[in-house]
């Protein structure tokens with residue numbers, strides 16, 4: 001609960017992605033790069049995109065369609081109280097992923113914090129092997145990740161607080177590109193804790209990281225080392241502002257401890273990459 005709506009949201013996820021990419025290379029013999037998913041490119045029919053069309057070169061297709069489902073209701077509590085709920089229509093799937101390279105992939109963690117699934121054993125933190133589910137949702141994609149919405153992140157946000165709030169979604173107003181991508185894939189990818197079990201998570205967060213990099217590079221002198229927000233989710237409970245010297249760690253997922261300062265630049269710290 002310390003990596004969303006916090007000062008380390010962008011840096012923590014950048015580091016997590018980088019450790020994943022390093023692991024693919026160093027332990028699995030992968031020689032490529034970590035790609036990203038430009039949401040707006042396939043916003044009208046993400047289920048038919050090269051990422052999700054179920055072909056051999058995709059990240060597998062949609063989940064099996066389950067008819068007759070209700071809207072997903074998203075609620076949030078902010079320091080000034082509960083906000084109006086947001087309603088997302090059901091997507092085009094909802095069941096297990098059965099096509100493409102990740103057909104029959106097993107997800108072990110969760111559900112946890114997934115409005116469409118009851119918590120798993122131990123409140124969602126226990127071992128719970130089951131199929132990977134998706135519910136690809138063009139309606140959610142068009143609402144939150146259309147090209148105008150993506151572009152406005154750069155044209156409307158002149159400090160990191162507003163940028164990262166609008167990217168994550170202002171509670172009660174929207175879910176931003178971050179929530180938009182998670183809920184466009186749906187199923188396990190919209191689970192607060194289990195979403196990295198869907199390999200598409202890494203392309204979604206590659207895009208998040210790309211958005212941050214582009215925003216920083218519009219004014220690198222002023223923006224690269226800008227951070228905002230505190231150390232707790234929406235500052236609940238209240239906590240100090242995050243600082244560049246705050247430690248960043250991935251726990252069981254690996255990697256050594258870093259500071260936010262080590263992670264904010266893609267070329268000046270430990271990293272050496274750009275987005276093209």
Ligand SMILES: [Cu+2]
Nearest residue numbers: 178182195205
């Ligand atoms: Cu995310």
